[in-house]
Amino acid sequence: MNQQSMSPPHGPMGLIEVPFYRYWGETAYLVGGLLLLTLVLLAVFLHREKKKLRPRLEDPRVERWRQIRSELEALTLSPMPSSEQVAEFSLRLSALLRRALEHQLGGAATRQTLRELEQSLRQERRISPEAKEQLLQFLSWAEAQKFAAPQLQETQDCKAWLAKVQLWIQALQEGTL
DSSP, X not given: OOHHHHSOOOSSHHHHHSOGGGGHHHHHHHHHHHHHHHHHHHHHHHXXXXXXXXXXXXXXXXXXXXXXXXXXXXXXXXXXXXXXXXXXXXXHXXXXXXXXXXXXXXXXXXXXXXXXXXXXXXXXXXXXXXXXXXXXXXXXXXXXXXXXXXXXXXXXXXXXXXXXXXXXXXXXXXXXX
């Protein structure tokens, strides 16, 4: 035998002697893992993009206050009612105030009679006694307008009550009434 044929091989001969098919399992795991990682990253990216495209919903409380304020603004910008329209104006103003009370304090102020609302307001601790009296005075005036004969002085009262209701609604929204 030849001596040279028995000598160990030189260089990276170990890779040549082992067939490649022995590493297919590890290669498949590596490719599968990379594919899975790519799919997860793609799903996260698409989820974030979907969130950006989705319209953002506001807090319903903010939307209710915005609606109350816009209706109050519409009443403010409308011309003061004539003596025949005072009843309708006072009812709209009273309804706005009742909705604001209901929204801030809870309860059913829009569905209560004046007497029931008076009882629930008297039990409310978050409103000062002076503010309670003024609120009840306004609500009594508005209730009386449904049955009273129109008078000239009532249109001037509407301006004063409108200014007060604006302040009350703002105070209710801020929680300072």
